Amino acid sequence: MTVATRKLPLPEPVPHSAERTELHPELNRAQVRFIGLGKTYQGQQGPVQALHGIDLSIQRGEVFGIIGRSGAGKSSLIRTINRLEQPTSGRVLIDQVDIGEFDEDRLVALRRRIGMIFQHFNLMSAKTVWHNVELPLKVAGVPKAQRERKVRELLELVGLADKHKTYPAQLSGGQKQRVGIARALVHDPEILLCDEATSALDPETTQSILGLLKEINQRLGLTIILITHEMAVIREICDRVVVLEHGRIVEQGPVWEVFGNPQHEVSKTLLAPLQHGLPPELQSRLHSQPTADAALVLSLRFTGAQHQEPDLAALFVALGGRVHLLQGGVERIQGHALGQLLLAVQGSPLDAEELHQRAGHWAQQVEVLGYVV
Numbered sequence: 001m002t003v004a005t006r007k008l009p010l011p012e013p014v015p016h017s018a019e020r021t022e023l024h025p026e027l028n029r030a031q032v033r034f035i036g037l038g039k040t041y042q043g044q045q046g047p048v049q050a051l052h053g054i055d056l057s058i059q060r061g062e063v064f065g066i067i068g069r070s071g072a073g074k075s076s077l078i079r080t081i082n083r084l085e086q087p088t089s090g091r092v093l094i095d096q097v098d099i100g101e102f103d104e105d106r107l108v109a110l111r112r113r114i115g116m117i118f119q120h121f122n123l124m125s126a127k128t129v130w131h132n133v134e135l136p137l138k139v140a141g142v143p144k145a146q147r148e149r150k151v152r153e154l155l156e157l158v159g160l161a162d163k164h165k166t167y168p169a170q171l172s173g174g175q176k177q178r179v180g181i182a183r184a185l186v187h188d189p190e191i192l193l194c195d196e197a198t199s200a201l202d203p204e205t206t207q208s209i210l211g212l213l214k215e216i217n218q219r220l221g222l223t224i225i226l227i228t229h230e231m232a233v234i235r236e237i238c239d240r241v242v243v244l245e246h247g248r249i250v251e252q253g254p255v256w257e258v259f260g261n262p263q264h265e266v267s268k269t270l271l272a273p274l275q276h277g278l279p280p281e282l283q284s285r286l287h288s289q290p291t292a293d294a295a296l297v298l299s300l301r302f303t304g305a306q307h308q309e310p311d312l313a314a315l316f317v318a319l320g321g322r323v324h325l326l327q328g329g330v331e332r333i334q335g336h337a338l339g340q341l342l343l344a345v346q347g348s349p350l351d352a353e354e355l356h357q358r359a360g361h362w363a364q365q366v367e368v369l370g371y372v373v
Contacts, residue, residue: 030057030093031223032081032191037090039076039247050076051247054090058225060190063217065234065255066227067270068244074227077244078193081225082114083107094191112140115184115222119196121176123168123183129155130164133182140187154182158212174205181212185220192216194226198233210236231270235259235333243267256336260303261364276327278342278369286370294371295346296355297326300363304336312341315362319355321348344372 037054040047050073058064066074079085080092083099091098099110123132130151137147155161158178168176177197184192194213198206214237217224228234234241234255242252243266250264262268278286278297286297302310310330316323323345330339341363345355352368359366 029059031060031095032058032225033093033096034077034080035091035093037077037080037092038088039073039080039085040088049247051087054247054249056242056249056252058223060223061217061221062239063214063224063226063237065238065241066225066244067229067231067234067241069229069266069270071246072244073247074229074244075195076247078195078225078227081191081193082111082116112187113189114191114193115187115189116193116195117177117180117184117197119199121168121173121180121200123176123179125168127167128164129160129166129168129171129179132168132179133186136183136186150186151182154185157185157216158182172205173201174208177201177205177209178212181209181216185216189222191223191225194224196228197226199228199230206233207236213237229270231259231274235274239334243270254334256304256333256338259333260305260336260338276329276340276342279327282326282372285372287372288370290352290371291373293346294373295322295324295344296348296352296371297369298343298345298355298359299365299367299369300328300341300343300359301365301367302330302337302339302341303364304333304338305364306337309337310362315359318358318361319343319345319348320350322346342369 034054034056037051038049039051040049042048054077066077068074076085080087081094083102087100091100093099094110094113102110124135127135133151133154134147137150142150152161155164158181160175160178160182163171163175168179171179180197197213198209201209210233213224213226216222226233226238238255240253241255241258243250243258243264245264245266251258251262251267258267259271262271277283282297290296323343326342326344328339328341330337330341332338348355350358356366356368
């Protein structure tokens with residue numbers, strides 16, 4: 001199956017600042033671009049500003065993650081892309097065209113270029129898997145033979161060809177989401193929006209759905225924009241990520257960079273569940289003064305700034321004495337080695353300062369935590 005490249009009869013692209021695009025030529029290649037975007041809701045207690053001055057560009061074909069805590073503005077932001085939300089200020093550009101003034105006909109055409117999947121699937125319980133996927137095509141007036149061919153292809157793609165007569169109540173959560181994905185692809189979209197698409201799923205099912213989305217991105221060349229509150233989802237599938245807090249961008253960059261060296265407290269908080277601290281039984285024994293038989297505890301963090309794998313054998317030799325791995329690990333994200341090691345060094349002829357200095361030859365961040373017996 002191939003993705004049709006369709007262009008709407010749109011107005012001329014909105015002109016940009018020559019200086020800005022010369023300094024940042026990637027802005028002219030952005031498939032989705034937010035410029036000074038703001039969104040204000042009228043609440044019972046007065047206006048609530050959900051988005052503040054969002055400037056962001058998303059490139060064609062990438063998997064882009066938007067993460068933040070509840071109320072950060074994630075859903076408000078993603079829903080401006082297909083105009084389910086109308087911004088209060090600023091602009092949204094799709095392929096360099098401002099969609100803010102689109103009439104109903106242009107919005108219908110735009111939304112067929114943009115698929116969307118949801119946290120709670122949004123399936124029609126009285127219709128079979130086949131008819132749930134087929135429905136958008138019937139509404140669009142697509143001929144029956146073409147509808148049948150498309151639905152068959154999509155159910156094959158998402159691994160549900162044998163479930164075409166099944167009703168949603170008979171499906172697992174992961175199968176329901178696969179139906180939602182198939183339905184979102186019926187118009188051969190260029191962009192796929194994922195609104196907390198894995199939040200209602202167990203970890204194993206989440207992995208299978210993320211694997212399917214990754215396959216769709218690679219096979220069909222779609223741009224995937226997903227929102228989540230789980231950093232593990234971002235790590236698994238995304239190329240770049242933006243972190244929102246109170247409707248503002250607080251951090252953005254390649255996934256490996258944000259994971260390896262988060263700069264904002266919100267990013268660090270969201271990453272905390274994926275990181276390993278000192279085990280509680282050792283924390284209670286930790287003290288600041290060395291004794292004759294105490295081991296120095298070092299925290300070594302690898303931020304991905306160096307492409308090569310850390311040479312642990314050489315590191316252990318350089319530290320001298322007996323080196324024990326207390327906890328941690330190193331993984332690869334986008335070709336970069338990231339992780340943390342907690343080491344206990346005992347019987348080394350080197351003092352704490354020298355051990356810190358030597359460890360710094362291999363790790364990008366080193367901290368002396370104290371001593372344990």
